[in-house]
Amino acid sequence: MIPPHKTPSAELLARIRRYIAEHLRDASDVIEEAKRKLPRSKPRQFEDGRRHYSMGREVHKGPKGLGKILPRMEVGLDGILSRLKSKLDKPSETFSERLLRLIDASGMTDVEAYKRAGVDRKLFSKIRIDRNYHPKSRLVYAFIFVLGLNLDDARDLLASAGYSISPASEFDLVMQYCIEEGFDIDTVNEILYALGMDVL
Template identity: 45%
Template structure:
């Protein structure tokens, strides 16, 4: 038991260092209004007329349908030869919520996506891609995001350990 405690303390220390190194508080992320207007003006001056864009895209991508979060998730589950039950149980997700996720019209919250990332033991590129399908990304302005990202990078996928790291850093846990 002492060895486990020592390993956790080391992991916790590494997480704290990771947060210190990577955390960007709010003031460092904001642009002033003048900068935003200049960027908008620049983008508007470089934009193609909408009809040109529509013509080009319809010729290049006539049958393109973007992949949904649900399709991306179930492709990952299939690629790992896992069952839906094994994934939602490991992720601590209710069967009814998982059934909603199965539909193409449902987009889960970020914490739910985090739990699925951990349950599937995704690599960092896979985790980033799955987050993008749900409309999210890892944020350097969120300590919770940084803890989860660190755990993915270092392959610490146990939800109980991740929650303990979050709790130890006074952050909300990924609810079961």
């Protein structure tokens, strides 16, 4: 239980509740907006006519084709597959790698960082050893506040673990508000407790 002198002020809690009310969106709205942001392939001029008159086919005369008419892959799909392959080929930083790099950059020792985040030595050792360790989102948030990350860096760390700040989640909006305000982990936990949410 948090001592009374550590309880966040009524004014701060009111600001957070207003922030949630202003930013909280229905999950279906978030999904629709994400769909609208997806790139759409535009049909090229005369594409329908080409398909109709079989101009999109090629006769393959090599040993594999043996004169058969094979459909040619659509350029749009080729482009998508090529971009996807290049993204998969690029080694991206995993959560563990990014976290360890951020701890080093902060000037904190590993022990200081994981103790402040409320993580035990065994779990941190697992994070350090397992390059593909998949944490719970609360653990990621704990390190975000311990390291004092700004919103962009916080989003990057969350993304490296497969998470994002959802405008459809009250908890995520509280986290976003606290990141924007630069609160430390103790203040964040006091706020979560006062709002009736599970602490980090």
